[in-house]
Each structure stands twice: as C-alpha cells, then as structure tokens.
Amino acid sequence: MSHHLDSELARRDSRIDLTDQYMFRGTNGTVLVMNVNSSILGADYRAGFHPEARYEFKVHFDGEAVEDLTYRVTFGPAEDDGRQRVVLGCLRGGDARGDTAEGIGLASGRTHEPLHGPAGMRLWAGVVRDPFYNDLTLLSALIPAVKDGTRPDLGDWRPDKAENGIAGTEVHSIVLEIPDGEPYLPGRDIALWTVTKLPTDFGGWQQVNRQATPMLWPLIRTSDPVWAIDANRTHPGHDVHDDGERLTGVIAAVVAANRTSLSPRAYAETLVRRLLPDLMPYRIGSEANFGLSGVNGRSLADNAVETMYSLVFNAAISVGLRPEDNADTRSEQFPYVVAIR
Template sequence: MAHHVSGLGISPTSMDPRSHITDLYVFQKPGDVSKTILAVDVNPTSPITDDAVDHESVYELGVDTDGDAVTDIAFRVRFSPVRDNGQTASVQLATGRDAAADLDAGDTILADAPVTFGSEPQVTADGGFRFFAGLRSDPFFADPVGATDKFQWTGKDFFADKNVFGIVLEVPNSALGPNPRVGVWARVLVPHDGRLVQGDRAGRPGIDNNFNQDDDDKRVWNQQEPSHDRERFLGKFTHVFEHAGHPADRAAALAESLLPDLLTYDYTSGEGFPNGRNLTDDVINMGIAQLSGGAVPHDGLRPHTDLLADFPYLGNPHQHG
C-alpha cells in the first residue's frame, strides 16, 4: 500500500532502499498559516543506525507554481558521509524553471545541519527555514495484509512499529511562489553510470503501487517527470478504474484527476488531503473508497498517536532489539 513497496528492485537505480521514497506530506504549519511543512520519508527498512540515507544521492522536493507539472522551485537535500558517528546535511533552493532543472544551480539556505541519530530531534533554523533529518516513527497507517486478501481486514496496522528516515523542511509560504495553489512532488536522484538519474518519485499516496501493474510500467513511471504522466499513463489508469467497475466516462475522469501525479496544495488552507497531505489523513481508505465507489468498508485503523506537537512532527523512532 501507498509508496512503501514501489520502486525497489525494479531497476539498477532503485535497488538501494536508502534511495526509496515511502511517503510525501505537505501541510500548513499548525498554528502558523504563513508557513508550510514539507516532509518526505525514505528507506522503509530504516535501522537504528547511522546508515539510513545515501550521501551520494540527492533528495529533492519540486514545486510546480503554474499548473504545467514542470518544477519551477526545487529544494534539494544532500548528505555528507558519516564520519566519527556524525553526519550533516545541506539544503539548496533553486528558483525558476532553468535553475530547477540544473542540479548545480541555486542557493544554499541551510548548511551543516546535523542529522539526528538518536530520539531527540536536532533542528536547524536559518532565514525563516527549519530543517530536520533523521530516523523517525513511520506515520503511515494501513492494513496491507487485509488489502491483498480481498479487503478482509485484519485490524492490524502493519506500520505501527516501523521506522523511516524523515526529511522535514519548514518554509515560508513565500518560498513556494506568489500563487498559493501549487503542485508538489518528491524524487531521489541516484548515481548511475557516472551521472545522477531519477530513481524514485512520489506525489499523491498510493499511485505507483495501486495503478502501475507491471515492472516495466513501474520502471518508466519512477524514472519520468510528472509532465509526461498523462500522455504515457492516462489510458492505463483509466483501465484500472474500468476494471473496478466504473463506466468508461467516469473512469476517464477519475484517471484525469490523478494525473499528473503531483500533490496539489493551496497554502492558504489547512484542510488536508486532497489539499496537500497531513500526517493524520486517512488516505488509504479515501483511495479505496474512490476506486471501489464506496463498496469497501473502512479498515478500522486510526492515525498513530506518537506524532509530535511541534516540528518535526514525526514521532520518535521505535527502538528494536
């Protein structure tokens, strides 16, 4: 379910779980309507170690400001190698389409930010931005065992005791551009044949896993940008909705509503999914209801209770023996 099982092993550029995205969250900062929280979780097998993120990859949050599914603003996070039980990160901001397309363009807005290896979050702040990176409790909640058994729910949240590597950025809304309605997506650029290539991507929850039916589709999907989604995948997404019982015209309209795969967000609103995505949004049941036309009962699961009230909001990591 969601993005937790997509991408891995589909191609040489997606073999490393440290470069694999589990979920993307975008939401209005609680108590401050002038700020937005951007969070991308990676590495669904995150251990309580200092080796949960890849220092050779680039972790990027792209913002489309004008509705054409092309990145106009990019936040790029790079990590240092681990040295003496410590690691740092830098955050680069590139504005303008040309700069966003150039991996070496942009200004460093946060430098030498410590990565958190323990439970107590280490937060770096500068110029209206705040940043956190480190192991966290996975906020995603779902019953994938029940889902694969024809929605015979088990009542067990598979992710209740799982960890991820969380990358969380607090930004002024002004950094997302003057138009409050934007599209956000995340990608990981990984080293391959001497250059950086896109190895994984995420926008709305559950898209790749639930709509791409074979390895070839998953490989193409994860290595392309959202601007190509409709031309290459609209027919295939429509077929999924038709197979679920929707008439052709309704199936086409639903598929069009999901593509291009960007997490649409109006930063003047804290409403939650499909306006961005809060950590507590019940996205799996929403998606199943859309796909099934409301025929499948709720799985009975609820948001995790270990979320923090303040930045970085993701709960402390689970300590496994």
C-alpha cells in the first residue's frame, strides 16, 4: 500500500513513511522487516524514528481476515548520541485489532543494538542501507500507461541502461525475528501487513501508512492521490469491497491496450483475487520468494519490482537490475540488513 513518499503527510514527516516490508526465514525463525523514513526525501528528510508514533507488525494466522497478533514498536526521543530507546510489545486476539490496549512488554533497549525477548526472540532497529532497488526512469514511463490504459512509451530506455535510483540512500529498519514454536509452527500459514500510527488531538490514533505488497500502489495509485490516502487509512479486510472493482478495471485496461491477453477482464479478475486483500502470505519454515508463480513472503534480494510490473502488464518486463548488484545492503546474519551508523 504505502511506498517511498506516497502521501502528503509522509512527505511532511518522513519518519512515519513506510517504504518496504519483508518476511523470510532467518537463522532462528521467521523474520519480519519494516522499513521507514527514506533519505530520498532530500533536504526535508528527518532522521530517526518518530517518538510519538507506533510502528506495528500485524500478523494473521491460517487465512483469517483479521490479525491475531500485533507487535508494537515505539521509540523515545533522540539522546545525545542520536540513539533512541526502543520498546517492543505484543497484543493478542481482540486487543491486536484496536488501539486502546497496552499489550505485554517483550523487550526494551536502544537503537542500533540487539534487543532480546522471550524464547530467543530478537529485535533490532536502526539506520541501514536501503535494500530496495528500482530504476525510477522506467517507473516514470509505466505510471502513465497504467493511468491512461495505454502502451508504455519507454523512449530510448533499455534494460542494459538501468540504474538503481535508490542506490546510496538510507532507511530506518525495524527487524523482528520470532523463533519457531507455538504459534509459529513450521508449515503453518501466516500473512503480514505493517502500519504506522500517530496520536490524534482527541486521544485516539490515526493510521498514517500501511503496506504489504510492494509496488502495487506506487504503480497504480500514484496517479490518484485521494485513492492512495483513503486506502492507507483502512484495514486490508476492506480491500476487496473498496478497491476490487476499480483495480480490476485498471489492470484490464492495461492488458487490453498491450494486447497481452485474449480475455483482459478475466485476467484482471484473477490477478486481483491474488493481490487483495493486501497481505503478504508466508509458510513458516520455508524459503521466501516473491515471484511470478506466487508469493511466499519476500526476501531482501527478491526482485519484487520486476515481478509486479510483469503481473500488472501480463508481460515479461525486465528492470535491468540484478539482486547481486545490491548485495552490499544484505547480510546472512541477524539483523540481515546492513547498518550504516
């Protein structure tokens, strides 16, 4: 749903802007990653995590429409050395779906150092090299085609000319590794979405950004800011009702214009059933893969951009970038991202 600088509120305060979500097998269990606050904003970039915000991982089990667990991460103000206090809490059942409960404390510490929770749970939060990679020139060419239902005009762009427009940027990453064991049993199906929230003047909480599937909304909703803002503030359970028909129409028009299916409407309906509700599925204990044949989590190396472009256009679209070119943003060891401070 959310992506780099997708809303006006995110542009005003980059600390609450969700940029990417990942879920994969780590060395000790299932790894959930939430990235926020990209330095791509430039002069208006504000370092750190927002000290008044909530950063939440929402976990669904066994195909349930609502979350069964919420892991809530909060931060204190920046200290003299720039680091912040971190607190990890957990909410279960009905509490996981609301904002009033405080939940159970699992771990606390400071940014840029591992936090240890019960039964081997680990959390890390800090500034990292952004593992996301995308050629922004290609994206700029594809957005109008999606908006207008036309064939994309790539000009003289070719895959061998591709450049990673995210290279050299930093993001703030929250990495949670949950060890195997009840309820995270190998072979069990879960689904994930992440969200940022800010307190309101009336004592409640405002959902600012939510995300799960990469590149779906940057590619499709960028041309309609109101659509993007409204969707960011809802629950994935509303997606089929709120967005299903509209998204189907957009994809069908693109496929028809590019003549990549004899039945554009049928193709679009099938794809939308796969994409909505906007949750990232994963089978615990398995190797993550965000690919054309299906989604099973997302590793830090997966070429999710190429997958999403190809699905939306129903055609093989190469972004010209390879995972190995971005290898310096990933690690085989916890926290799996690469800290730069």
